[in-house]
Structures are given as structure tokens and as C-alpha cells.
Amino acid sequence: MAGQVNPLQAGLQEPDKTSDLEAFVGYNLKRAYIVMQNDFRKALGQDGPSARVFSALSLTVQFPNITQSMLARKLGIERSGLVAIIDELEQLGHLKRTHVPGDRRVQALVPTEAGVAAYQSAVQSVRAHEASILAHLDKKEITMLNVLLKKIRIQGEDS
Amino acid sequence: MAGQVNPLQAGLQEPDKTSDLEAFVGYNLKRAYIVMQNDFRKALGQDGPSARVFSALSLTVQFPNITQSMLARKLGIERSGLVAIIDELEQLGHLKRTHVPGDRRVQALVPTEAGVAAYQSAVQSVRAHEASILAHLDKKEITMLNVLLKKIRIQGEDS
DNA sequence: TATTGTTATACTCTATAACTATA
DNA sequence: TATAGTTATAGAGTATAACAATA
Numbered sequence: 001m002a003g004q005v006n007p008l009q010a011g012l013q014e015p016d017k018t019s020d021l022e023a024f025v026g027y028n029l030k031r032a033y034i035v036m037q038n039d040f041r042k043a044l045g046q047d048g049p050s051a052r053v054f055s056a057l058s059l060t061v062q063f064p065n066i067t068q069s070m071l072a073r074k075l076g077i078e079r080s081g082l083v084a085i086i087d088e089l090e091q092l093g094h095l096k097r098t099h100v101p102g103d104r105r106v107q108a109l110v111p112t113e114a115g116v117a118a119y120q121s122a123v124q125s126v127r128a129h130e131a132s133i134l135a136h137l138d139k140k141e142i143t144m145l146n147v148l149l150k151k152i153r154i155q156g157e158d159s
Numbered sequence: 160m161a162g163q164v165n166p167l168q169a170g171l172q173e174p175d176k177t178s179d180l181e182a183f184v185g186y187n188l189k190r191a192y193i194v195m196q197n198d199f200r201k202a203l204g205q206d207g208p209s210a211r212v213f214s215a216l217s218l219t220v221q222f223p224n225i226t227q228s229m230l231a232r233k234l235g236i237e238r239s240g241l242v243a244i245i246d247e248l249e250q251l252g253h254l255k256r257t258h259v260p261g262d263r264r265v266q267a268l269v270p271t272e273a274g275v276a277a278y279q280s281a282v283q284s285v286r287a288h289e290a291s292i293l294a295h296l297d298k299k300e301i302t303m304l305n306v307l308l309k310k311i312r313i314q315g316e317d318s
Numbered sequence: 319t320a321t322t323g324t325t326a327t328a329c330t331c332t333a334t335a336a337c338t339a340t341a
Numbered sequence: 342t343a344t345a346g347t348t349a350t351a352g353a354g355t356a357t358a359a360c361a362a363t364a
Contacts, residue, residue, distance in 0.1 A: 010245060015291055019233065020282075021217050025289055025301060026195045026210065026310035031194040031235060034355095035315025036185045052331075053183065058180050069345060074178065081332055083347060098348095105340045105345040128271075136310050142184060148304045149187035150297050156194025193332095211354075221357050229320060240355055242324060256323095265321040 011091050036133060043129035044122065052077075054122055056085045060095050061119045065108040067100075070119075076157075080097070184311075187243060202288035211236075213246045213281055216270070219254050219281075220278045226266040228279065238270075253277050 021027045040051050049057065052075075055065055066074075072082045076135040089095045094115030111119070134142055142147065180186045210218065211234075225233075231241045245268065248254045253274030256266040270278070273309050291299055291311055 004193075007214040018223055021219055022213055022305070022309070024285060025293060025308075026285070027214060027302060028305050028312070029188070029192050029195055030210065032308040032315075034235065035187050035312050036188055039315060040185055051288075052329080054178055056256055059178055062179055063176075067345075076193065077331090079346065080334080080335060080348080103341075103345085107346070126183060126185070127314075133311065133314055134184060135223065136250060136314055137307060141307055142305060145184060145307045146181070146187050147308040148296060148300055149184075150181070151300075152185070152191040152292065153194050155292055155295055156191075156198060170353080206321065226322080236354090237356060239325080239357080243354095262322085263363070266323070 008039065017022070037136050039129055039133045040126070049118075049122055052148070053085055053088055053158065054126065057089055057094060057115065057119050057122070060109045061111045061116055065098075065100075065111055067106045067108055069106070071109065089115070095149070198288055198292045199285070202291070203284050207284065208256055208277075211276075212244055212247055213285065215241070216248055216253055216274060216278050219248070220270045220275055221270045223269055224259075225280070226265045226267055228265070230268065248274070251277070256271075 037051060041084050044050075044054070055075060056071060060066060063070075066081055068086060069079055072079045075082070086095070086097065090097060091114055092115075095109050095111045100106050100108050112134055137145070177247075196210060203213070214234060215230060218233055219225060222229075227245060228238055231238045234241070234272055245254070246255065249256060251274075252271055254268050254270045257269050259265050261266050296304070
């Protein structure tokens with residue numbers, strides 16, 4: 001028996017001890033992000049848009065005639081990655097790729113009526129999802145959280 | 160020209176206008192998470208551990224003889240997903256899978272001396288990375304951020 | 319019957335590199 | 342030369358389902 005260690009006497013003994021990891025913002029950020037993402041999917045349903053499709057549709061509705069390059073830049077992803085997202089939205093009839101006079105390379109994105117309606121419906125679901133998952137946070141905390149998260153993002157975009 | 164819209168007069172006209180998306184915690188969380196993740200990789204280097212390997216090593220060092228199932232539960236991932244992570248750490252010589260008397264199904268994870276040293280070195284890099292990327296946040300803000308992120312995680316684990 | 323570790327498999331999200339057509 | 346959109350491809354990271362060994 002000497003030298004043998006039963007996990008019930010080691011790891012299991014302190015199963016709820018706070019882990020060192022929880023001192024790291026990165027770890028807490030990842031765990032919270034996964035929770036939000038899973039709940040987003042559950043709230044929007046199988047037929048609803050994924051988070052990335054929702055965000056692309058949102059910007060297209062808010063900035064009609066935005067180009068794909070501009071949209072990719074705003075979303076912080078590569079142009080190549082946006083193609084499939086726009087394909088999906090176009091197939092759903094939520095937006096159209098339109099040619100622009102003066103520069104035949106670019107394709108401006110124009111939301112359709114159905115696209116605007118789909119967005120407005122989705123926004124309500126997303127708001128409900130956030131209200132539910134953030135139920136234990138008050139308004140000030142949510143504002144603070146958004147401010148702090150944006151500070152991280154800005155710092156990352158600078159460097 | 161009638162009905163034609165130049166993107167320079169539409170989307171491009173207000174390129175820095177705050178997007179509706181930025182009102183959503185989920186969106187800000189995702190963007191901040193990506194920033195942290197990218198900087199983590201850059202800070203730890205190509206030879207350094209990925210975030211998920213680092214977190215598994217951290218818990219193994221802190222809770223020696225933890226089992227894979229317990230570790231997966233703590234990390235919030237599936238057992239199956241942990242196998243490759245533990246494989247990698249074992250191949251690096253940072254931990255060993257050991258048999259446990261009394262239950263021949265489980266394999267307790269024991270960090271090696273090299274594993275503990277590697278962890279301590281990695282922790283310093285992670286601390287430096289967080290200090291750098293969170294340079295614009297003071298201590299109180301970081302504490303607040305961790306508290307708020309944990310609230311989201313708890314809420315998600317409950318539901 | 320239930321649990322541990324494992325394998326096989328597939329899916330989501332993303333990046334890189336190279337191509338085309340334009341500028 | 343540079344840019345916009347595209348394609349092909351690969352790599353993380355994760356989940357689900359099924360399996361063998363063991364409880």
C-alpha cells in the first residue's frame with residue numbers, strides 16, 4: 001500500500017476547491033463564451049441563424065450596400081470566411097449581392113424585405129436569450145461587462 | 160443613375176458608426192475571446208501549450224491523481240475530447256496515466272517533475288500575456304470582469 | 319445496468335494560399 | 342501592383358455514438 005494513492009484521497013478529496021485556472025481572465029472568458037454560444041443556439045433553434053450568420057445579417061441590415069470586404073473587416077474575420085455566410089443568407093433570400101457602378105469588382109450587400117423581417121425576429125430571440133442567461137446580472141453589471149470586453153478587443157486590435 | 164447606390168455613399172459613409180451588435184454581450188464576448196486566444200498563442204509560442212492543454216496540465220498539477228472523467232467535468236468538456244489532450248501531455252512527459260488500486264477502470268493522472276516545471280514556466284508566460292492584453296484594465300476591473308464572467312458560466316451550468 | 323477510457327466520425331469556425339477579374 | 346470576391350484546403354476544437362473492460 002505504501003506509495004499508493006487513491007484518487008478518492010487526492011483529486012476527489014477537494015473536488016470543489018477553486019482551481020488556479022479561475023484566476024485567469026482567458027479561462028473565465030472561454031467558459032463564459034461557450035455558455036453563451038450554446039444558449040444562443042438553443043434559443044435560436046435549429047432553423048434559426050448561427051451567431052456568425054446573425055451578426056452578418058445584422059450589419060447588412062444596419063449598413064445596406066456594405067461590401068463583403070468591409071463586412072469582413074467589421075466582423076474581424078477574413079474575406080474568404082465570409083463567402084459561405086453570405087451564400088447562406090442569399091440562399092435564404094435574406095440579402096442580395098448587387099453590382100455597383102464604378103467598380104465592377106465589388107458586390108454590395110442589400111438586405112431583402114424578408115431579410116429585414118428575419119433579422120427583426122431573430123433580434124427578439126437574441127434579446128430574450130441574453131436576458132435569460134444574464135438574469136443574475138443587473139443593468140450596471142451588463143454595461144460594465146460590455147465596456148470591459150470592448151477594452152480587451154481594442155487592445156487586441158491595436159497590437 | 161436613378162436608384163443606383165454607391166457603397167461609398169452608403170455603408171462606407173458611416174464606417175465607424177457603432178454597430179447594433181455591440182449592444183450584445185454575446186458578440187462582445189466572442190470578439191474579446193478571440194483576441195485573448197490569439198494573444199495566448201502568440202505569447203506561448205509554437206512550442207508552448209495550447210490553451211486547452213495548459214488548462215488540463217494546470218488542473219493535473221493542482222489536483223494530482225485526478226481522473227480523466229473528473230478532469231473533463233472540471234473543464235466542461237466531454238471525456239472523449241480529453242483523450243487527445245492527455246495523450247499529448249503524456250507524450251511530452253508532463254504526466255503519467257497510472258492505475259489505481261480498487262477500480263481498474265480509472266486512470267489517475269500524475270504530473271511528472273518535468274510537467275510541474277513546464278507548468279510553472281507556462282504560468283509565467285500566461286501571466287505576462289494577460290498583463291499585456293489587460294494593460295488598460297486596473298485590478299478592480301479585472302476582478303469585476305472575472306466575477307461577471309463566472310456568473311455567466313454558473314447560470315449556463317445550472318440550466 | 320452504469321461508468322471509464324477509448325475510437326471513429328462529423329461538424330463548426332477559422333485561417334492561409336492561390337486564383338480571376340478587375341482597378 | 343493592388344484589391345474584391347472566390348475556391349481549395351487544412352487545422353483547431355468540440356460533440357455524438359458506440360465499444361471493451363470493469364464495476
